[in-house]
Amino acid sequence: MTVAVALSFLAGAADGFIVGAFKRVEKDFLSLTRRVTARHILLPDEEVARVLKQKIRDECIDKDLWVIDAFEEAAKKYSRDETTNFRGGLIGELAPQGYCRSPELDRFQFSVALGEMVGPLETDYGYHLLLVSERTNCPKLDGDTTLMIQTRGDDVFGTLSQGKQVGRVNVPELVLDQVKFWCLTLIAGGIVAELSEKLVANL
Numbered sequence: 001m002t003v004a005v006a007l008s009f010l011a012g013a014a015d016g017f018i019v020g021a022f023k024r025v026e027k028d029f030l031s032l033t034r035r036v037t038a039r040h041i042l043l044p045d046e047e048v049a050r051v052l053k054q055k056i057r058d059e060c061i062d063k064d065l066w067v068i069d070a071f072e073e074a075a076k077k078y079s080r081d082e083t084t085n086f087r088g089g090l091i092g093e094l095a096p097q098g099y100c101r102s103p104e105l106d107r108f109q110f111s112v113a114l115g116e117m118v119g120p121l122e123t124d125y126g127y128h129l130l131l132v133s134e135r136t137n138c139p140k141l142d143g144d145t146t147l148m149i150q151t152r153g154d155d156v157f158g159t160l161s162q163g164k165q166v167g168r169v170n171v172p173e174l175v176l177d178q179v180k181f182w183c184l185t186l187i188a189g190g191i192v193a194e195l196s197e198k199l200v201a202n203l
Helices: 001-034 048-064 067-078 104-109 171-202
Strands: 033-044 088-095 116-122 126-136 145-150 157-160
Touching: 033 048, 033 067, 033 104, 048 067, 048 116, 048 157, 088 126, 104 116, 104 126, 145 171
Parallel strands: none
Antiparallel strands: 033 088, 033 126, 116 126, 126 145, 145 157
């Protein structure tokens, strides 16, 4: 009876270890495949940033402007970042975490609310207004939503929508790929060893 209990315990522990290992692999894989589409406006002064943020909101409401369009126009006119202002403040389209040269701004892109204009956020460069319009593989932060879209003309601040997750891990496929890789590695290693042995024998 005690042997059966011990075997049952070991089987449960092994099963828990395997499930835990796969969950860690999936978590690591998702964190390495996080992507974001974000725009920013760099300003030298916090108060100027606050005023501009309100101005963009007011223009959206008064002129029925889509928030991304209003934000891009403001970035072209006012942003001090010469590497992004001509693109309407676009930092990158589905850029990976770590892509942005400012570590603080990079961190903000993966921590602020999706679809909301936020700021002023202070970095070493100055004060930023930030608008994240798409973000993938951040389920703790965004749930199933990944994308801000405009559903109708008067939807000036957008609606959050489900989109395609980039790099969503498929555990059975990952296991199969690993098995194939190691089988090919063993076969290739055997072929190389056999060829080496023949080469040495012929010398």
